[in-house]
Amino acid sequence: MKKFFFALICTFLLGAAFSQSAFAQDPTPPTDDEVNAIAKHIYCPVCENTPLDVCPTEACRNWREQIRSMLAEGKTEDEIMQYFVDQYGDRVLGAPPATGLNWLVYLIPPLVILLGAIILFRALKGWTQPKQAEAGSGAASGGLSNQDEYIQKFEEELKKRK
Amino acid sequence: MNETNETIKKRGVPVWIQIMIWAGLTGLLALVAFGLNRRQNPMAELNQPVPDFELVFYKDYEYNQTASLKLSDLRGKVVLINIWASWCKPCEQEAADLEKAWQGYQPANDVIFIGVDYVDTPAGAFQYLKKFDITFPNAPDLKSNISSILNRQMGVPETYLIDRAGVLRQIKIGPFTSQAEIQAFIAIAE
Numbered sequence: 001m002k003k004f005f006f007a008l009i010c011t012f013l014l015g016a017a018f019s020q021s022a023f024a025q026d027p028t029p030p031t032d033d034e035v036n037a038i039a040k041h042i043y044c045p046v047c048e049n050t051p052l053d054v055c056p057t058e059a060c061r062n063w064r065e066q067i068r069s070m071l072a073e074g075k076t077e078d079e080i081m082q083y084f085v086d087q088y089g090d091r092v093l094g095a096p097p098a099t100g101l102n103w104l105v106y107l108i109p110p111l112v113i114l115l116g117a118i119i120l121f122r123a124l125k126g127w128t129q130p131k132q133a134e135a136g137s138g139a140a141s142g143g144l145s146n147q148d149e150y151i152q153k154f155e156e157e158l159k160k161r162k
Numbered sequence: 163m164n165e166t167n168e169t170i171k172k173r174g175v176p177v178w179i180q181i182m183i184w185a186g187l188t189g190l191l192a193l194v195a196f197g198l199n200r201r202q203n204p205m206a207e208l209n210q211p212v213p214d215f216e217l218v219f220y221k222d223y224e225y226n227q228t229a230s231l232k233l234s235d236l237r238g239k240v241v242l243i244n245i246w247a248s249w250c251k252p253c254e255q256e257a258a259d260l261e262k263a264w265q266g267y268q269p270a271n272d273v274i275f276i277g278v279d280y281v282d283t284p285a286g287a288f289q290y291l292k293k294f295d296i297t298f299p300n301a302p303d304l305k306s307n308i309s310s311i312l313n314r315q316m317g318v319p320e321t322y323l324i325d326r327a328g329v330l331r332q333i334k335i336g337p338f339t340s341q342a343e344i345q346a347f348i349a350i351a352e
Contacts, residue, residue: 045306057249058249062286065283066283101193101197104190104193
Protein backbone atom coordinates (compact mmCIF):
# COMPACT_ATOMS: atom_id res chain seq x y z
CA MET A 1 0.00 0.00 0.00
CA LYS A 2 2.87 2.35 0.92
CA LYS A 3 4.51 1.59 -2.42
CA PHE A 4 1.28 2.45 -4.20
CA PHE A 5 1.03 5.86 -2.47
CA PHE A 6 4.71 6.55 -3.13
CA ALA A 7 4.24 5.77 -6.85
CA LEU A 8 1.11 7.97 -6.93
CA ILE A 9 2.92 10.96 -5.34
CA CYS A 10 5.87 10.52 -7.71
CA THR A 11 3.49 10.47 -10.67
CA PHE A 12 1.82 13.71 -9.51
CA LEU A 13 5.17 15.43 -8.88
CA LEU A 14 6.55 14.39 -12.25
CA GLY A 15 3.34 15.42 -13.96
CA ALA A 16 3.43 18.83 -12.27
CA ALA A 17 7.10 19.33 -13.22
CA PHE A 18 6.46 18.48 -16.87
CA SER A 19 3.39 20.64 -17.10
CA GLN A 20 5.38 23.63 -15.69
CA SER A 21 8.18 23.15 -18.19
CA ALA A 22 5.60 22.90 -20.96
CA PHE A 23 4.09 26.27 -19.86
CA ALA A 24 7.55 27.86 -19.71
CA GLN A 25 8.33 26.78 -23.25
CA ASP A 26 5.01 27.94 -24.63
CA PRO A 27 3.93 31.16 -22.86
CA THR A 28 0.70 32.79 -23.98
CA PRO A 29 1.62 35.20 -26.77
CA PRO A 30 0.44 38.82 -26.37
CA THR A 31 -2.99 39.39 -27.88
CA ASP A 32 -3.77 41.97 -30.58
CA ASP A 33 -5.61 44.04 -27.95
CA GLU A 34 -2.51 44.15 -25.74
CA VAL A 35 -0.37 45.18 -28.71
CA ASN A 36 -2.88 47.80 -29.87
CA ALA A 37 -3.21 49.28 -26.38
CA ILE A 38 0.40 50.45 -26.79
CA ALA A 39 0.31 50.93 -30.57
CA LYS A 40 -2.49 53.51 -30.38
CA HIS A 41 -0.09 55.91 -28.62
CA ILE A 42 2.56 55.60 -31.35
CA TYR A 43 2.70 57.24 -34.78
CA CYS A 44 4.94 55.88 -37.53
CA PRO A 45 6.87 58.69 -39.32
CA VAL A 46 6.10 57.13 -42.71
CA CYS A 47 2.31 57.39 -42.31
CA GLU A 48 1.98 60.65 -40.41
CA ASN A 49 -1.16 61.32 -38.36
CA THR A 50 -2.23 57.67 -38.44
CA PRO A 51 -1.94 55.84 -35.12
CA LEU A 52 0.00 52.60 -35.31
CA ASP A 53 -2.93 50.43 -34.19
CA VAL A 54 -5.02 51.27 -37.29
CA CYS A 55 -2.28 51.88 -39.86
CA PRO A 56 -2.44 49.24 -42.63
CA THR A 57 1.08 49.70 -44.09
CA GLU A 58 3.86 47.11 -44.04
CA ALA A 59 6.09 49.43 -41.97
CA CYS A 60 3.44 49.73 -39.24
CA ARG A 61 2.77 45.99 -39.29
CA ASN A 62 6.48 45.48 -38.59
CA TRP A 63 6.33 47.98 -35.74
CA ARG A 64 3.34 46.16 -34.20
CA GLU A 65 5.28 42.89 -34.42
CA GLN A 66 8.16 44.63 -32.65
CA ILE A 67 5.77 45.61 -29.82
CA ARG A 68 4.44 42.05 -29.69
CA SER A 69 7.90 40.52 -29.37
CA MET A 70 8.89 43.06 -26.70
CA LEU A 71 5.72 42.29 -24.72
CA ALA A 72 6.54 38.58 -25.02
CA GLU A 73 9.98 39.37 -23.57
CA GLY A 74 8.23 40.88 -20.56
CA LYS A 75 8.94 44.55 -21.37
CA THR A 76 6.61 47.14 -19.81
CA GLU A 77 4.67 49.76 -21.77
CA ASP A 78 7.08 52.50 -20.62
CA GLU A 79 10.10 50.48 -21.73
CA ILE A 80 8.53 49.83 -25.13
CA MET A 81 7.63 53.51 -25.61
CA GLN A 82 11.17 54.52 -24.62
CA TYR A 83 12.62 52.04 -27.14
CA PHE A 84 10.59 53.59 -29.95
CA VAL A 85 11.59 57.13 -28.88
CA ASP A 86 15.28 56.10 -28.77
CA GLN A 87 15.08 54.46 -32.20
CA TYR A 88 12.85 56.87 -34.10
CA GLY A 89 12.70 60.09 -32.07
CA ASP A 90 10.03 62.02 -30.14
CA ARG A 91 7.87 62.41 -33.22
CA VAL A 92 6.52 58.87 -32.84
CA LEU A 93 4.68 59.96 -29.69
CA GLY A 94 1.12 61.26 -29.82
CA ALA A 95 2.02 64.19 -27.55
CA PRO A 96 5.44 65.84 -27.15
CA PRO A 97 7.24 65.01 -23.89
CA ALA A 98 7.12 67.86 -21.37
CA THR A 99 10.81 68.71 -21.55
CA GLY A 100 12.83 71.72 -22.72
CA LEU A 101 11.11 73.93 -25.25
CA ASN A 102 8.15 71.50 -25.40
CA TRP A 103 6.93 73.02 -22.13
CA LEU A 104 5.68 75.97 -24.17
CA VAL A 105 3.11 73.68 -25.80
CA TYR A 106 1.59 72.99 -22.39
CA LEU A 107 2.04 76.50 -20.92
CA ILE A 108 0.99 78.85 -23.70
CA PRO A 109 -2.62 77.67 -24.31
CA PRO A 110 -3.74 77.99 -20.63
CA LEU A 111 -1.92 81.34 -20.37
CA VAL A 112 -3.66 82.64 -23.50
CA ILE A 113 -7.04 81.45 -22.17
CA LEU A 114 -6.33 83.17 -18.82
CA LEU A 115 -5.29 86.38 -20.58
CA GLY A 116 -8.41 86.24 -22.76
CA ALA A 117 -10.61 85.77 -19.67
CA ILE A 118 -9.00 88.81 -18.00
CA ILE A 119 -9.49 90.96 -21.13
CA LEU A 120 -13.12 89.78 -21.46
CA PHE A 121 -13.79 90.48 -17.78
CA ARG A 122 -12.36 94.00 -18.09
CA ALA A 123 -14.30 94.67 -21.29
CA LEU A 124 -17.60 93.49 -19.76
CA LYS A 125 -16.93 95.64 -16.70
CA GLY A 126 -16.25 98.62 -18.96
CA TRP A 127 -19.52 98.11 -20.87
CA THR A 128 -21.72 97.83 -17.77
CA GLN A 129 -20.23 100.64 -15.65
CA PRO A 130 -21.05 103.61 -17.94
CA LYS A 131 -24.75 102.52 -18.13
CA GLN A 132 -24.95 102.36 -14.37
CA ALA A 133 -23.31 105.75 -14.17
CA GLU A 134 -25.75 107.22 -16.70
CA ALA A 135 -28.68 105.68 -14.87
CA GLY A 136 -27.35 107.07 -11.59
CA SER A 137 -26.90 110.58 -13.01
CA GLY A 138 -30.42 110.48 -14.56
CA ALA A 139 -31.95 109.65 -11.19
CA ALA A 140 -29.92 112.34 -9.46
CA SER A 141 -31.15 115.09 -11.85
CA GLY A 142 -34.79 114.14 -11.30
CA GLY A 143 -35.27 112.44 -14.67
CA LEU A 144 -37.34 109.63 -13.16
CA SER A 145 -39.54 111.98 -11.12
CA ASN A 146 -40.30 113.99 -14.29
CA GLN A 147 -41.33 110.79 -16.00
CA ASP A 148 -43.57 109.89 -13.02
CA GLU A 149 -45.31 113.24 -13.26
CA TYR A 150 -45.89 112.74 -16.95
CA ILE A 151 -47.37 109.25 -16.37
CA GLN A 152 -49.56 110.64 -13.59
CA LYS A 153 -50.91 113.37 -15.90
CA PHE A 154 -51.43 110.84 -18.66
CA GLU A 155 -53.47 108.57 -16.35
CA GLU A 156 -55.57 111.53 -15.13
CA GLU A 157 -56.40 112.46 -18.72
CA LEU A 158 -57.42 108.87 -19.39
CA LYS A 159 -59.75 108.86 -16.34
CA LYS A 160 -61.38 112.10 -17.53
CA ARG A 161 -62.12 110.62 -20.92
CA LYS A 162 -63.78 107.60 -19.35
CA MET B 163 -15.23 116.84 -22.84
CA ASN B 164 -13.04 116.35 -19.77
CA GLU B 165 -15.37 113.63 -18.53
CA THR B 166 -15.06 111.75 -21.85
CA ASN B 167 -11.24 111.87 -21.70
CA GLU B 168 -11.30 110.53 -18.16
CA THR B 169 -13.59 107.66 -19.20
CA ILE B 170 -11.19 106.74 -22.08
CA LYS B 171 -8.24 106.83 -19.73
CA LYS B 172 -10.02 104.56 -17.26
CA ARG B 173 -10.99 102.02 -19.96
CA GLY B 174 -7.47 101.72 -21.56
CA VAL B 175 -4.83 99.13 -20.50
CA PRO B 176 -2.14 100.82 -18.38
CA VAL B 177 1.09 101.54 -20.29
CA TRP B 178 3.27 99.43 -18.00
CA ILE B 179 1.07 96.38 -18.65
CA GLN B 180 1.28 97.00 -22.42
CA ILE B 181 5.08 97.17 -22.20
CA MET B 182 5.18 93.96 -20.18
CA ILE B 183 2.93 92.12 -22.67
CA TRP B 184 5.04 93.20 -25.67
CA ALA B 185 8.28 92.37 -23.86
CA GLY B 186 6.89 88.94 -22.95
CA LEU B 187 5.79 88.21 -26.52
CA THR B 188 9.16 89.30 -27.94
CA GLY B 189 11.00 87.15 -25.39
CA LEU B 190 8.80 84.18 -26.21
CA LEU B 191 9.41 84.52 -29.96
CA ALA B 192 13.17 84.79 -29.34
CA LEU B 193 13.05 81.64 -27.18
CA VAL B 194 11.13 79.67 -29.82
CA ALA B 195 13.50 80.84 -32.60
CA PHE B 196 16.55 79.88 -30.51
CA GLY B 197 15.09 76.44 -29.69
CA LEU B 198 14.13 75.68 -33.28
CA ASN B 199 17.52 76.79 -34.56
CA ARG B 200 19.30 74.55 -32.05
CA ARG B 201 17.13 71.55 -32.90
CA GLN B 202 17.46 71.81 -36.65
CA ASN B 203 20.06 69.54 -38.23
CA PRO B 204 22.46 70.99 -40.78
CA MET B 205 21.47 69.76 -44.24
CA ALA B 206 23.58 68.49 -47.11
CA GLU B 207 23.48 70.29 -50.44
CA LEU B 208 24.70 69.18 -53.82
CA ASN B 209 28.38 70.07 -54.47
CA GLN B 210 28.81 71.11 -50.83
CA PRO B 211 30.60 69.23 -48.02
CA VAL B 212 28.22 66.85 -46.23
CA PRO B 213 27.74 67.70 -42.51
CA ASP B 214 29.25 64.96 -40.34
CA PHE B 215 27.12 62.22 -38.76
CA GLU B 216 27.67 58.99 -36.91
CA LEU B 217 26.87 55.50 -38.17
CA VAL B 218 26.20 52.74 -35.61
CA PHE B 219 26.28 49.55 -37.62
CA TYR B 220 24.05 46.50 -37.33
CA LYS B 221 25.78 43.48 -35.83
CA ASP B 222 27.54 41.45 -38.57
CA TYR B 223 27.25 44.42 -40.95
CA GLU B 224 30.06 46.56 -39.52
CA TYR B 225 32.69 48.42 -41.52
CA ASN B 226 36.09 46.70 -41.05
CA GLN B 227 34.86 45.19 -37.74
CA THR B 228 34.21 48.70 -36.43
CA ALA B 229 30.88 49.00 -34.63
CA SER B 230 30.50 52.72 -35.28
CA LEU B 231 32.23 55.50 -37.15
CA LYS B 232 31.74 59.04 -38.36
CA LEU B 233 31.32 59.92 -42.01
CA SER B 234 34.45 62.08 -41.73
CA ASP B 235 36.45 58.91 -40.87
CA LEU B 236 35.91 57.82 -44.49
CA ARG B 237 37.49 60.97 -45.96
CA GLY B 238 39.74 59.96 -48.86
CA LYS B 239 37.31 57.30 -50.08
CA VAL B 240 34.26 57.51 -52.31
CA VAL B 241 31.18 56.76 -50.22
CA LEU B 242 27.86 55.53 -51.60
CA ILE B 243 25.04 55.82 -49.07
CA ASN B 244 21.89 53.90 -49.93
CA ILE B 245 18.80 54.63 -47.83
CA TRP B 246 16.41 51.67 -47.78
CA ALA B 247 13.80 49.92 -45.64
CA SER B 248 12.58 46.33 -45.39
CA TRP B 249 8.97 47.47 -46.01
CA CYS B 250 9.97 49.30 -49.20
CA LYS B 251 9.12 47.28 -52.31
CA PRO B 252 11.13 49.44 -54.81
CA CYS B 253 14.21 48.87 -52.60
CA GLU B 254 13.98 45.17 -53.42
CA GLN B 255 14.42 45.93 -57.13
CA GLU B 256 17.92 47.31 -56.62
CA ALA B 257 19.12 45.20 -53.65
CA ALA B 258 20.73 42.41 -55.72
CA ASP B 259 22.38 44.88 -58.14
CA LEU B 260 23.81 46.89 -55.26
CA GLU B 261 25.32 43.77 -53.70
CA LYS B 262 26.82 42.68 -57.06
CA ALA B 263 28.31 46.14 -57.58
CA TRP B 264 29.71 46.10 -54.03
CA GLN B 265 31.40 42.76 -54.72
CA GLY B 266 33.19 44.47 -57.60
CA TYR B 267 34.37 47.51 -55.58
CA GLN B 268 35.12 45.84 -52.23
CA PRO B 269 38.61 44.39 -53.02
CA ALA B 270 40.08 47.83 -53.88
CA ASN B 271 38.68 49.36 -50.64
CA ASP B 272 38.42 52.69 -52.43
CA VAL B 273 34.64 52.89 -52.88
CA ILE B 274 32.59 52.14 -49.76
CA PHE B 275 28.92 51.16 -49.85
CA ILE B 276 26.88 51.92 -46.73
CA GLY B 277 23.24 50.98 -46.32
CA VAL B 278 21.15 53.18 -44.05
CA ASP B 279 17.97 51.51 -42.85
CA TYR B 280 15.14 54.08 -42.60
CA VAL B 281 12.29 53.77 -40.04
CA ASP B 282 12.58 50.02 -39.72
CA THR B 283 12.62 47.30 -37.10
CA PRO B 284 15.78 45.24 -36.53
CA ALA B 285 13.87 41.99 -37.20
CA GLY B 286 12.58 43.26 -40.56
CA ALA B 287 16.00 44.67 -41.44
CA PHE B 288 17.93 41.44 -40.79
CA GLN B 289 15.35 39.41 -42.70
CA TYR B 290 15.77 41.75 -45.70
CA LEU B 291 19.59 41.73 -45.53
CA LYS B 292 19.66 37.93 -45.42
CA LYS B 293 17.06 37.59 -48.18
CA PHE B 294 19.24 39.56 -50.62
CA ASP B 295 22.59 38.26 -49.26
CA ILE B 296 23.73 41.81 -48.54
CA THR B 297 27.29 41.97 -47.22
CA PHE B 298 28.16 45.69 -47.33
CA PRO B 299 28.04 47.72 -44.07
CA ASN B 300 24.57 48.66 -42.87
CA ALA B 301 23.33 50.89 -40.08
CA PRO B 302 19.91 51.95 -38.79
CA ASP B 303 18.93 55.57 -39.30
CA LEU B 304 18.54 56.31 -35.59
CA LYS B 305 15.94 59.04 -34.98
CA SER B 306 16.00 59.64 -38.78
CA ASN B 307 19.11 61.73 -38.15
CA ILE B 308 21.09 60.61 -41.21
CA SER B 309 18.23 60.95 -43.72
CA SER B 310 17.50 64.36 -42.23
CA ILE B 311 21.12 65.53 -42.68
CA LEU B 312 21.25 64.09 -46.20
CA ASN B 313 18.08 66.06 -46.89
CA ARG B 314 16.05 63.08 -48.12
CA GLN B 315 14.00 64.24 -51.06
CA MET B 316 11.08 61.88 -51.65
CA GLY B 317 11.12 58.52 -49.92
CA VAL B 318 13.06 55.29 -50.09
CA PRO B 319 15.18 54.19 -51.83
CA GLU B 320 17.49 57.15 -52.29
CA THR B 321 21.23 56.98 -52.91
CA TYR B 322 23.86 59.63 -52.22
CA LEU B 323 27.38 59.77 -53.64
CA ILE B 324 30.06 61.51 -51.59
CA ASP B 325 33.49 62.09 -53.10
CA ARG B 326 36.93 61.74 -51.47
CA ALA B 327 36.76 65.31 -50.14
CA GLY B 328 33.42 64.65 -48.42
CA VAL B 329 31.43 66.64 -50.99
CA LEU B 330 27.96 65.45 -52.06
CA ARG B 331 28.29 64.84 -55.80
CA GLN B 332 25.10 63.10 -56.84
CA ILE B 333 21.67 61.97 -55.63
CA LYS B 334 19.62 59.14 -57.09
CA ILE B 335 15.92 59.13 -56.23
CA GLY B 336 14.27 55.74 -56.67
CA PRO B 337 15.83 52.35 -57.39
CA PHE B 338 18.75 51.59 -59.70
CA THR B 339 17.68 49.37 -62.54
CA SER B 340 21.04 47.74 -63.32
CA GLN B 341 24.57 47.23 -62.09
CA ALA B 342 25.83 49.37 -65.00
CA GLU B 343 23.71 52.27 -63.78
CA ILE B 344 25.31 52.01 -60.33
CA GLN B 345 28.80 51.98 -61.86
CA ALA B 346 28.01 55.04 -63.98
CA PHE B 347 26.63 56.78 -60.87
CA ILE B 348 29.88 56.12 -58.96
CA ALA B 349 32.16 57.04 -61.87
CA ILE B 350 31.36 60.73 -61.40
CA ALA B 351 33.21 60.80 -58.08
CA GLU B 352 36.09 58.49 -59.00
